[in-house]
Amino acid sequence: MFNRLWLLFAQAVTIFLAAWFIAITLKPNWLSGIQSTSLVDSITLREGAYDAGSISPGSYHDAVKKSMPAVVNIFTSKASSKSKTRKGSNGNPADPLFKFFFGDQPPDEEPSSSLGSGVLVSPEGLILTNHHVISDASDIDVALADGRKLKAQVIGSDPETDIAVLKIEAKHLPTPITLGKIESVHVGDVVLAIGNPFGVGQTVTSGIVSAMGRDHVGINTFENFIQTDAAINPGNSGGALIDTRGNLIGINTAIFSNNGGSMGIGFAIPVNLAKQVMESILSNGAVTRGWIGVEPQNLSKELAESLGLAGNTEGVILSGVLEGGPADRGGAKPGDVLIAVNNQTTKDVRQLLNQIAQLGPGNEATIKVLRKTKELELKVSIGKRPRPKMHG
Incomplete structure (x- = not known):
């Protein structure tokens, strides 16, 4: 008798749980009246009132x-x-x-x-x-x-x-x-x-x-x-x-x-x-840029002193001069220290490139050089800078 009652109880519980699962899955609104435990009964949120076309300040x-x-x-x-x-x-x-x-x-x-x-x-x-x-x-x-x-x-x-x-x-x-x-x-x-x-x-x-x-x-x-x-x-x-x-x-x-x-x-x-x-x-x-056909090198303090110049001398040393190029025809020689172009001081190679590039081909420029501590002014006819070789 006891076993039969226990079996009926177990079957009833099983049927109840199955019905509960089906209701939650298919008809959750049937259970809306059942309240779950919550830490907060209700919440209030504040939302900004924006015009969708307005722009945020500082945007x-x-x-x-x-x-x-x-x-x-x-x-x-x-x-x-x-x-x-x-x-x-x-x-x-x-x-x-x-x-x-x-x-x-x-x-x-x-x-x-x-x-x-x-x-x-x-x-x-x-x-x-x-x-x-x-x-x-x-x-x-x-x-x-x-x-x-x-x-x-x-x-x-x-x-x-x-x-x-x-x-x-x-x-x-x-x-x-x-x-x-x-x-x-x-x-x-x-x-x-x-x-x-x-x-x-x-x-x-x-x-x-x-x-x-x-x-x-x-x-x-x-x-x-x-x-x-x-x-x-x-x-x-x-x-x-x-x-x-x-x-x-x-x-x-x-x-x-x-x-x-x-x-x-x-x-x-x-x-x-x-x-x-x-x-x-x-x-x-x-793009057409000026060119004088020299191989310039920045003049370091040590290099200047080795040439008999003051250590604070500003300029670039011409380590090479292209034979037959504009600078060569103007009288520049390897070892000259170029210190100015058209009375504008030349401090380094980058500045020299810009100074010469801005002068159109065919124009004449006056370059100032130091040759064995002697200052010389040379007239150079600016040539056209060759287009660089392309690398892949």
């Missing part, structure tokens, strides 16, 4: 909205070839700490495609980007912010400043970006970087101008960078650095990094230099 939305449509993504394809080590501007392997904002492939693979960014600067379809984004590319595609993909033509490029000019043909192109004035850019200004980092899609980051006029970085032959701590990464090459008005102030180019990612030290080519290079490419097909 850079308007600047981004103005400029972002003009920033494009660039996809390049390269014909199969053996990989080569990227070279620096002087022909030596580039410092591994400096990374272009580009979709670099592993060095043991043959790259087939890469990505970067660019900036639409005119309604005619002209795009500014970096030379290293499109160098050796057999096919270039440009993706607009509205999703359209277009083929791009290379108008010209300048590897010595790492600027390239592309052109696309299409109706109803986005509004081109507005070029800013470099004179209005100051250290400490807030800036925004727009590009396509790691191929994730168009991205905006913010930072400040860390420094102006950065040179001796070892990336390009002619350097005058804006340094910024805005987060920028591979794929940002050729993208826009804008001010808080939405105006273009630089073309993002490279970062200082020991892990391939942003470490808060980035470099952008200032808009005035990019514009100058673009105009020269459009007018002449290439």
Whole structure:
């Protein structure tokens, strides 16, 4: 008798639990009247009353909205070839700490495609980007912010400043970006970087101008960078650095990094230099710079003293003079210490390159040299700087 009652009880409990499970699963509203234990009987939340069209105080939305449509993504394809080590501007392997904002492939693979960014600067379809984004590319595609993909033509490029000019043909192109004035850019200004980092899609980051006029970085032959701590990464090459008005102030180019990612030290080519290079490419097909045919070397204190000069002498020593070149015809000799060009002091090799490059071929320049402690003035007819050898 007891066993039978126990069996009936067990069956009843089983049926009740089964019914409870079915009700919870299929008809939870049947059990809504059953209250669960809670630490709080009720809660009250306050939600802000926002106008969906209003802009948050301090937001850079308007600047981004103005400029972002003009920033494009660039996809390049390269014909199969053996990989080569990227070279620096002087022909030596580039410092591994400096990374272009580009979709670099592993060095043991043959790259087939890469990505970067660019900036639409005119309604005619002209795009500014970096030379290293499109160098050796057999096919270039440009993706607009509205999703359209277009083929791009290379108008010209300048590897010595790492600027390239592309052109696309299409109706109803986005509004081109507005070029800013470099004179209005100051250290400490807030800036925004727009590009396509790691191929994730168009991205905006913010930072400040860390420094102006950065040179001796070892990336390009002619350097005058804006340094910024805005987060920028591979794929940002050729993208826009804008001010808080939405105006273009630089073309993002490279970062200082020991892990391939942003470490808060980035470099952008200032808009005035990019514009100058673009105009020269459009007018002449290439950038024309002055040249005198010398091999300059920075004058160290020890080297100056070994030449019988004061240790604080500023200038560059001409360790070589090209036979028959402009400087040779003007009377310069190996061992001369060049101290000025057109009465402007020459302190180092980088400054000499800039001083001569800015003088158009065919112009005459007066260079001041020290030859065995004797100061001489030489008249030199400026030649045309040879185009640099290309490296893959």
